Amino acid sequence: MGFPFPLDASVPLYLAPMAGVSESPFRRLCRRFGADVVVTEFLSAEGIRRENPATIAKLRFGPEEHPIGVQIFGSEPAAMGEAAAFVTDVFQPDFVDINFGCPVKKVVRRNGGSGCLKDLDLVQDIIRAVARSTHLPVTCKIRSGWNEEMRDPVTIALRCQDAGARVLALHPRTRTQMYGGSAQWDEIAAVAQALDIPVLGNGDIKTPQDAVRMYHQTGCDGVMIARGSFGQPWIFDQTRDLLDGRPMRPAPPVEERFRIALEHSAMAAAYEPDRRGAAIEFRKHLGWYVRGLPGSAELRKKLHAVESHAEIAGIFEEYLRGRERGDVPEPPGDEAPQLEIVGA
Ligand SMILES: Cc1cc2nc3c(=O)[nH]c(=O)nc-3n(C[C@H](O)[C@H](O)[C@H](O)COP(=O)(O)O)c2cc1C
Incomplete structure (x- = not known):
């Protein structure tokens, strides 16, 4: 397998790095539902090199998650290099990904994430420092620029390639746009055309059809x-069906969705030492799993109040019993509805 770009999948499907979401349990689930590659949430280089326990805890992953990339962020090339070396030695992922896209104030204030995009020399220094510190392939995830005036994804991407990036993922929005407006897919086309290394397109894929488009x-x-993976990890298998020219398998019916949500919840409970904290953190996933179901407002209200994983099964059972009694209208057709994405 040619990492960081798997050659045995004609069009590799990646689960994006997402803070608070692309954690080990969800990554494992997505791998099982057809994601070819997964990436950790972004982790601070400073936190890693200082061996901050909370940061190190997030580096844990299981053998079934391979191929996996660990994403790091920071604005100090030396610290980024040290973090990459530590991650390589101790955790042995398949590649190290550098975050040049995070728009969050706390991160960009110190020139981390998309803050780096204001200084492309710094971007290159970081990539070189990381590449020198690990034998693993180094990949980058960028936005299209810091703001509209500095919007120039092709130049940024070429500079990443020149400095040694082996794969480049583009989320074609600027930092100033955060998650507003729509992702400019024509910029993905321009970058894919300009680069020799593989380019991953990202942004506004809500359905398997969007991914193929x-x-x-x-x-x-x-x-x-x-x-697009929130509450529907099966989007990867569905996308693969369409890419391979097969009829797309339907989204699982409600009972199966609940079973998957419960399995995900059990994985989260087993992974996190703080069971109550993990259950509270898990509420967002529950909301996503039931989004669009008939009577989901009431169901979500109950799920958003859970304080333990044990409560979840009972709430699902009650919903299904209500549906049997006819208290809850049947979902339209056999398919569970696709998610409406309202930003994050
Ligand atoms: C909750 C959340 C957390 C995210 N965390 C990260 C992150 O840690 N690293 C990163 O590179 N991008 C992160 N992103 C950005 C996504 O990887 C992706 O670029 C963005 O959501 C656009 O893709 P989409 O329209 O398919 O959601 C995050 C996005 C969301 C919604």
Whole structure:
């Protein structure tokens, strides 16, 4: 397998790095539902090199998660290099990904994440420092620029390639846009055209059909799905069906969705030492799993109040019993509804 770009999947499907979401339990689930590659949430280089326990805890992953990339962020090339060396030695992922996209104030204030995009010399220094510190392939995830004036994804991507990036993922929004407006897929096409290394398209894939459309419209080499995986990890298998020209398998019916949600919840409970904290953190996933179901407002209200994983099964059972009694209208057709994504 040619990492960081799996050659045995004609169009590799990546689960995007997502803080608080692309954690080990969800990554394992997505791998099982057809994600070819997964990436950790972004982790601070400072936290890693200082061996901050909370940061190190997030580096844990299981053998079934391979191929996996660990994503790091920071603005100090030396610290980024040290973090990459530590991650390589101790955790042995398949590649190290550098975050040049995070728009969050706390991160960009110190020139981390998309803050780096204001200084492309710094971007290159970071990539070189990381590449020198690990034998693993180094990949980058970028936005299209810091703001509209500095919007120039092709130049940024070429500079990443020149400095040694082996794969480049583009989320074609600027930092100033945060998650507003729409992702400019034509920029993915321009970057895919300009670079020799594989380019991953990312942004606004809400359905398997969107993923296939991005692939055909932009000529990207692989597709990276972020919010479109919320509550529907099976989006990867469905996308693969369409890419391979097969009829798309339907989304699981409600009972199966609940079973998957419960399994995900059990994995989260087993992974996190703080069971109550983990259950509270898990509420967002529950909301996503039931989004669009008939009577989901009431169901979500109950799920958003859980304080233990044990409560979840009872709430699902009660919903299904209500549905049997006819208290809850049947979902339209056999398929569970696709998610409406409202930003994050
Ligand atoms: C909750 C959340 C957390 C995210 N965390 C990260 C992160 O840690 N690293 C990163 O590179 N991008 C992160 N992103 C950005 C996504 O990887 C992706 O680029 C963005 O959501 C656009 O893709 P989408 O429209 O398919 O969601 C995050 C996005 C969301 C919604």
